[in-house]
Amino acid sequence: MEPHYTPTALLVDDEPRVTIILDGELSDAGFDVTALNSSVEAIELLQKKQFDVVITDLSMPEKSGLDVLKAARDSELNSDIGAIVITAHASIDSAVTAGKMGVAKYLEKPFKNSELVELAQQVCEYTRMTRSKKESSEEAQEEFQVLAHDIVFGSAASAKRMNDLIRKVAPTDATALLTGASGSGKEVAAQMIHALSKRAKKPFVAVNCAALAESLLESELFGHVKGAFTGATDLKRGRFELADGGTLFLDEIGETSGALQTKLLRVLEERKFSRVGAGEEISCNVRVITATNRDLQKEISKGTFREDLFFRLNVFPIPIPSLAERKADIPEFVNAFLQANGCEEGAISEEALATLCEYHWPGNIRELRNVIERAVILSGGEQITPEHLSVTASQTGSDASSNSGAGLAAAEREMIINALEDSNGNKTTAAQKLGITRRKLYSRMKILDIEG
Numbered sequence: 089m090e091p092h093y094t095p096t097a098l099l100v101d102d103e104p105r106v107t108i109i110l111d112g113e114l115s116d117a118g119f120d121v122t123a124l125n126s127s128v129e130a131i132e133l134l135q136k137k138q139f140d141v142v143i144t145d146l147s148m149p150e151k152s153g154l155d156v157l158k159a160a161r162d163s164e165l166n167s168d169i170g171a172i173v174i175t176a177h178a179s180i181d182s183a184v185t186a187g188k189m190g191v192a193k194y195l196e197k198p199f200k201n202s203e204l205v206e207l208a209q210q211v212c213e214y215t216r217m218t219r220s221k222k223e224s225s226e227e228a229q230e231e232f233q234v235l236a237h238d239i240v241f242g243s244a245a246s247a248k249r250m251n252d253l254i255r256k257v258a259p260t261d262a263t264a265l266l267t268g269a270s271g272s273g274k275e276v277a278a279q280m281i282h283a284l285s286k287r288a289k290k291p292f293v294a295v296n297c298a299a300l301a302e303s304l305l306e307s308e309l310f311g312h313v314k315g316a317f318t319g320a321t322d323l324k325r326g327r328f329e330l331a332d333g334g335t336l337f338l339d340e341i342g343e344t345s346g347a348l349q350t351k352l353l354r355v356l357e358e359r360k361f362s363r364v365g366a367g368e369e370i371s372c373n374v375r376v377i378t379a380t381n382r383d384l385q386k387e388i389s390k391g392t393f394r395e396d397l398f399f400r401l402n403v404f405p406i407p408i409p410s411l412a413e414r415k416a417d418i419p420e421f422v423n424a425f426l427q428a429n430g431c432e433e434g435a436i437s438e439e440a441l442a443t444l445c446e447y448h449w450p451g452n453i454r455e456l457r458n459v460i461e462r463a464v465i466l467s468g469g470e471q472i473t474p475e476h477l478s479v480t481a482s483q484t485g486s487d488a489s490s491n492s493g494a495g496l497a498a499a500e501r502e503m504i505i506n507a508l509e510d511s512n513g514n515k516t517t518a519a520q521k522l523g524i525t526r527r528k529l530y531s532r533m534k535i536l537d538i539e540g
Contacts, residue, residue: 095212096138099123100130100156101145101174110143113201114208127151131159138165140212143204146175168218170211172204213255217283244414246407250277253406258284263356265341265401266379268408271454274379275339277408282335287375290334293327298340306348307364316365328361328372335375341401342382342393353397376401379408411449411456418445421453425460429524435464436472447479458535461528462500469523501536504529508538 097119101107107123114121122139124130127148134142134156142160144153153173160166176197195204242248257264258281266274275294282292300308303317311326327336344352355361356376360369378401387393411418422444426435440463449455463476474480504522511517519529532538 094118094120095140095209095216096120097122097208097212098130098133098139098142099144100127100142100148100153101125102127102148103145106145110201110204113205117205117209119208127153127156130156134160134163134166136165139169140215141170141172141208142166143172143174143208146173168215170215172207172211174199174204213284216288217280242414242417242420244409244416246409246413247417250406250408253404254280255284257281257404257406259286260404261285261375263375263401263403264377265384265403265405266377266408267405268379268381269410269452270381271452272408272410273453274408275337277406278335278337278377278379281377282337282375285335285375287334291331292335292337293331294337294339295327296339298343302345302348305344306351309348310351310361310363312364313366316363320365324363326361326363328355328374329370331372331374333373335377338376338378340380341378342380342384342387346392346394349394349397353394353400356397356400411452415445418456421456422460425457426464429461429464429528431464434471435467437474440472440474440477443474443477443480461524461532465500465503465522465524465532468503500532501538504532504536504538 095118097114099107099110099114099121100123101110102125104125107125111121111123122133122137124133127144128150130142130144131151142156144156146153153175157171157173160169160171172195174195174197195207242251254277264278264281266277268274278294279292282288295305295308297305307316307320307324307326309326309328311324311329312320314320314323338352351361355372359373360371362369384393384398384402388395388398411421419441422436422441444456444459451458459478462478463472466476467473504518507518507521508515511521515529516526519526522529524532
């Protein structure tokens with residue numbers, strides 16, 4: 089946790105001895121703790137004060153811990169709060185109910201106090217990150233929450249190493265270089281660094297350097313004045329200006345030209361730039377995070393990337409593991425994506441989950457998300473089984489995209505078209521027939537090239 093940030097915790101247990109001990113442990117770790125022995129008082133307080141984490145006993149007089157969690161979820165201030173349930177009387181039913189309420193962990197007594205403290209710190213980080221994305225679009229917010237949850241709580245060794253590096257660099261202003269395959273979550277990692285930094289309340293601005301031509305990219309980054317080139321009818325502020333005080337994320341930095349690399353190097357060294365077509369310089373206060381799926385050392389040896397810029401960007405390198413490197417986290421991703429699609433507990437069979445865990449995932453997390461979205465539609469509200477998946481454990485490389493994937497895509501396309509026809513083009517009704525949200529329907533229609 090950064091020195092200037094004090095995480096807040098609501099601790100609820102009907103045993104005063106427990107609250108006294110845990111209050112002391114959490115306070116020593118830097119938490120601002122409100123400890124209560126009454127679940128009724130806790131429910132009332134959750135309507136008046138915002139917390140980063142609620143830690144509650146399960147079995148209490150008057151109201152249970154699940155009632156406390158429900159009150160938090162129903163409150164305007166704490167609907168996105170992180171939660172930890174502690175109990176001496178664990179049961180499958182209560183664990184499932186708590187899980188549906190967004191509980192990060194279900195701890196059985198006795199447990200190590202240090203374990204609770206560490207978990208509370210992780211939950212607070214997650215709460216803070218999700219709250220920092222409140223202004224994002226619904227789709228971006230959903231993806232961030234899903235991916236950030238598993239990045240924070242991932243159990244694979246490669247994920248833990250990445251988590252540790254993110255937490256170490258976030259409070260600083262160091263330039264970070266994120267490396268990893270496409271779809272592995274580099275932008276989400278950049279968003280996490282921003283959300284955990286002292287710049288969190290300032291803008292996070294992202295630019296995909298591979299998506300724009302060089303002339304357009306320069307104007308996009310630095311802005312332009314009226315008349316700078318054909319089509320420049322007004323003054324345009326660039327991304328460096330828009331990100332002032334915050335973070336600028338340059339994705340696919342390896343795709344930039346030598347000329348643009350020279351200008352980027354100057355901005356990083358002098359913290360000044362000029363709009364296209366203008367002579368005056370503009371100062372900027374921006375933290376720069378970059379990402380690439382290329383080996384920049386090889387690009388340097390080929391002469392396509394400046395070595396001095398590489399050293400300026402590579403102050404703090406963070407490898408983002410591929411999904412194949414963190415297969416232990418696949419069940420967590422699957423559950424998160426299923427919840428995002430409105431599915432209940434047990435929506436996927438053990439055989440289907442095993443298939444997903446064995447597949448090699450060349451498209452990484454992005455591919456997994458698309459596979460789950462498609463499977464939810466194809467299953468028609470029933471449990472997802474292997475035949476609903478567009479991948480098999482034995483597939484490799486092009487097999488995944490050319491065989492069963494193509495067939496299932498065609499089947500999904502037909503189902504969506506039929507639902508639209510049956511609904512006379514009403515997308516809300518069609519989405520209801522398919523068991524998905526209207527926004528998900530629009531997303532799948534775009535991917536499958538279905539006209540409105």
